[in-house]
Amino acid sequence: MAFDNLEYITIENQTTDFPKHFHETFCISLIHKGIEQIDFDNQSFFSEKGSISITNPYETHSNPLIDKNSCLKFDTIYLSNDLMKYLLNGKNIRFVNRKINNEKSNQLFVELKNAMDTRNPETVGLFLKQFVNTLKFYSEEDEKEYSQQNLNGFKEINNYIEDNIYDKFCLEDLSRMVNINKYGFVKKFKASTGMTPMNYVLMKKIFSCKNLIDSNSELTEIAYRYNFTDMSHFSKTFKRYVGISPKVYQENFIDFS
Numbered sequence: 001m002a003f004d005n006l007e008y009i010t011i012e013n014q015t016t017d018f019p020k021h022f023h024e025t026f027c028i029s030l031i032h033k034g035i036e037q038i039d040f041d042n043q044s045f046f047s048e049k050g051s052i053s054i055t056n057p058y059e060t061h062s063n064p065l066i067d068k069n070s071c072l073k074f075d076t077i078y079l080s081n082d083l084m085k086y087l088l089n090g091k092n093i094r095f096v097n098r099k100i101n102n103e104k105s106n107q108l109f110v111e112l113k114n115a116m117d118t119r120n121p122e123t124v125g126l127f128l129k130q131f132v133n134t135l136k137f138y139s140e141e142d143e144k145e146y147s148q149q150n151l152n153g154f155k156e157i158n159n160y161i162e163d164n165i166y167d168k169f170c171l172e173d174l175s176r177m178v179n180i181n182k183y184g185f186v187k188k189f190k191a192s193t194g195m196t197p198m199n200y201v202l203m204k205k206i207f208s209c210k211n212l213i214d215s216n217s218e219l220t221e222i223a224y225r226y227n228f229t230d231m232s233h234f235s236k237t238f239k240r241y242v243g244i245s246p247k248v249y250q251e252n253f254i255d256f257s
Contacts, residue, residue: 161200
């Protein structure tokens with residue numbers, strides 16, 4: 001069993017809103033303190049202390065803070081769809097219950113997180129199977145495979161961003177690629193993805209560079225490689241999308257290889 005796309009992060013005190021974004025993985029959070037808000041296009045979900053919240057792969061959402069003076073603390077486990085399918089004997093699932101209140105699930109979440117700290121694949125596999133088995137009751141089988149969002153005519157833009165992810169991007173250049181003025185481009189792109197073009201670019205840059213960070217990475221080199229103006233700009237943007245600074249992320253990096 002490969003754990004290449006299994007990780008967790010701990011947010012001790014969320015102090016800023018998470019902008020519109022999506023993950024290619026299941027995003028499973030256990031709330032320890034405060035209330036988490038998840039906003040989708042036409043609905044919001046609230047998860048309080050002791051509950052687990054879940055978003056499916058490629059679902060655009062944001063996480064505004066309800067009260068910027070309160071402390072929101074949670075752990076998040078990211079689990080790829082390939083790994084989820086492997087654990088469920090090839091079934092493709094979608095979670096329909098966004099919030100789970102189940103003491104056994106909470107216990108297994110913590111045990112899985114602790115197992116990941118041991119870096120022992122056998123221990124991780126044991127608790128991962130048990131955890132997923134408790135979650136499957138809150139899901140439904142879906143014949144439709146998860147894939148990149150329907151970009152509605154902007155696939156060329158997405159491919160260009162991914163192929164040139166290290167470069168600087170400007171709105172005028174992107175809009176010219178699809179022969180739309182920049183104001184119309186922003187409107188149509190946001191209607192398609194749920195994000196503005198430059199928000200989308202920043203999200204793509206951060207999640208791309210996150211994959212390069214390990215215990216031996218030189219963070220300053222990564223910052224300039226992705227054309228951030230300086231380390232402060234990189235760190236601030238990284239924290240907006242990931243929830244922790246690149247330095248903290250690096251310090252908590254877990255290698256299963």
